[in-house]
Ligand SMILES: Nc1ncnc2c1ncn2[C@@H]1O[C@H](COP(=O)(O)OP(=O)(O)O)[C@@H](O)[C@H]1O
């Protein structure tokens with residue numbers, strides 16, 4: 288359930304009245320998502336013909352200081368024709384407001400559904416959409432460091448400790464030890480970089496058939512290597528949810544879709560196996576930390592760390608080195 292904060296009908300109506308979007312008709316909490324609170328908002332519309340929006344309240348994982356980057360990026364990409372929701376600015380021109388100390392933003396509603404079993408056609412479309420974001424953000428003026436880089440994996444996995452990792456799975460500490468030091472030591476810093484999404488999982492992509500209608504949840508977006516974003520998207524899209532079964536077909540399609548829009552340099556190509564191990568470690572680290580530190584009665588659904596430990600083992604196996612060719 289991703290509505291952590293209760294907003295009363297009067298509060299919502301007063302908030303919506305600060306935008307030029309007509310009068311509030313209904314507000315329904317959205318169950319999907321884990322980080323922020325989201326509502327589906329219907330209004331009479333500025334022209335009286337009805338309009339639909341998403342209202343997001345940023346909870347503790349999103350720093351208010353980062354909102355100008357995240358929301359400015361949405362507007363930039365939307366203006367460039369990417370399927371990204373634009374933010375609705377209030378009558379004062381502000382992209383977000385504070386309610387009882389928490390930031391809220393009204394954003395464009397985009398059609399589509401998140402797929403749970405992608406087809407090759409859908410993976411190809413997502414690869415192409417990712418490459419278009421990389422190109423479209425080239426003239427976005429702001430930058431944001433990746434707070435989820437190699438130092439954070441070490442910190443989070445270190446905080447879990449050997450005993451914590453063993454409590455998740457007896458083999459987990461050894462799996463981490465086999466890959467973490469060498470991946471961090473070899474991590475590149477000289478590959479083509481720019482704005483990346485950094486969390487383009489299927490639940491952050493809205494689709495209608497093979498068409499990408501929405502790329503959402505840019506709240507890990509940052510300035511980092513494009514090829515790392517490909518690796519994250521590869522890890523997210525090319526396995527079953529448990530990380531047990533790799534799909535060569537989805538992998539080929541995702542990479543072909545990306546390359547159809549943006550060619551990879553030889554150095555990026557060569558780095559993909561290493562970057563994929565890093566991507567698996569990044570999500571293993573946050574999932575393992577959350578697994579051990581999320582109270583049993585919390586509203587957040589804990590995600591299985593072993594699903595990314597299995598991906599890490601797959602990427603670390605020399606027999607699979609050729610999958611990115
Ligand atoms: N712009 C949008 N258009 C349509 N639906 C959206 C939009 N933004 C969010 N949603 C819906 O809200 C859900 C949660 O949003 P998301 O940004 O992924 O939340 P969280 O950051 O908590 O993971 C999504 O799965 C989707 O169903």
Ligand SMILES: N[C@@H](CCOP(=O)(O)O)C(=O)O
Nearest residue numbers: 320321322486488504570590
């Ligand atoms: N994609 C991450 C979790 C981040 O949650 P999101 O709902 O904000 O995308 C994972 O699967 O571990």
